[in-house]
Amino acid sequence: xxxxxxxxxxxxxxxxxxxxxxxxxxxxxxxxxxxxxxxxxxxxxxxxxxxxxxxxxxxxxxxxxxxxxxxxxxxxxxxxxxxxxxxxxxxxxxxxxxxxxxxxxxxxxxxxxxxxxxx
Ligand SMILES: [Ca+2]
Ligand SMILES: [Ca+2]
Numbered sequence: 001x002x003x004x005x006x007x008x009x010x011x012x013x014x015x016x017x018x019x020x021x022x023x024x025x026x027x028x029x030x031x032x033x034x035x036x037x038x039x040x041x042x043x044x045x046x047x048x049x050x051x052x053x054x055x056x057x058x059x060x061x062x063x064x065x066x067x068x069x070x071x072x073x074x075x076x077x078x079x080x081x082x083x084x085x086x087x088x089x090x091x092x093x094x095x096x097x098x099x100x101x102x103x104x105x106x107x108x109x110x111x112x113x114x115x116x117x118x119x
Contacts, residue, residue: 054093061089
């Protein structure tokens with residue numbers, strides 16, 4: 001039972017860390033890890049989600065889809081994979097462009113809330 005509790009605590013700590021949207025210190029039971037996570041969709045980490053992020057994803061996708069080597073960092077890949085399917089592709093770019101259009105026409109939601117509605 002104690003082992004199960006420790007595992008659940010570690011899983012809960014991981015979820016807490018995964019939900020952090022800016023530089024933060026995540027502290028678990030037995031270790032502490034400093035993580036910096038860009039907001040999902042903000043591939044170039046300029047604190048905006050716009051067409052430039054979508055362009056980066058499409059450029060990356062065009063290289064990787066023909067067997068090229070990814071130019072993204074791990075952090076960029078995480079930010080680019082908007083729908084969480086493990087790939088940065090045209091679908092993710094489409095979500096970003098849809099959100100950019102939404103915001104540009106007066107929409108007022110976070111990207112996360114916008115994406116939830118899209119699912
Ligand atoms: Ca950006
Ligand atoms: Ca994806």
